[in-house]
Amino acid sequence: MKPVLAAAALCLGLLAALPQPALAENPAESRQKIEAVVKAFGKALAEKDKEGFLRLFLREDITWVGVYTDGSVARYRAGLKDPKEPTPKTSGGTPRMFIESMARKPEARTxxxxxxxxxxxxxxxxxxxxxxxxxxxxxxxxxxxxxxxxRTENGWKIAAVVWSAEENPEPRPKQ
Structure with missing residues (x-):
């Protein structure tokens, strides 16, 4: 009986030495951390903080797609010299392309x-x-x-962004 107990103790010791998987956060804790990412996204955009913005993403090549409403597409086409010219309903890019574009603009973007x-x-x-x-x-x-x-070892990261867009039909006031 002693050899069986010794073998069992050895197995338990070996199992305890193995790396243990991280337990999922509880949903309330996760929500708080995710809400902090949402706030950080808005803050980095407003401050044109490229590096802070990019740290929020899992990678730079994530899905990044906007889809425009039919009304927005029709208004855009109406302004073209050739309204039959194909106009994409979706736009793409990357988080880096987005924040760099925003950082180049002189006026505030939020x-x-x-x-x-x-x-x-x-x-x-x-x-x-x-x-x-x-x-x-x-x-x-x-x-x-x-x-x-x-959720990664470095916190919560954005892995994909998809949005719909209704462009304002009223032109932007002249500055």
Whole structure:
């Protein structure tokens, strides 16, 4: 019987020495950390903080897609010399292309987040909210935005961004 107990103790010791998987955060803790990422996104955009903005993403080559409403596409086409010219309904890019474009603009650029909904199991999350994109005091576009997020060793990271966009039909006032 002693050899069986010794073998069992040895096995338990070996199992205890193996790296243990990290336990998922509880949803309330995850929500707080994800809400902090949402705030950091808005702050980095407003401050044109490229490095701070890029640290929020899992990688630079994540899905980054906007889809424009039919009304926005029709208004854009109406302004073309050849309204039959194909106009994409979607736009793409990368987080880096976005923040670099925003940083080059002299006027303030901000994004508001309302009705933020977070669904998470502590390892991955879906974040959905209503947004407005502002250029100074002018509401340039609005719609819904969706983020897929994952919890990494370095905290919560945005793994995909998809949004709808209704472009403001009223022209931006002259400065």
């Amino acid at each position: 994004e508001t987040f309302e009705n933020v909904r977070i669904d998470t199991d502590g390892e991955m999350a879906q974040v959905l909210f209503d947004y407005s994109f502002m250029i100074g005091d002018y509401r340039s576009s609005w719609g819904k935005e969706s983020w897929q997020m994952v």
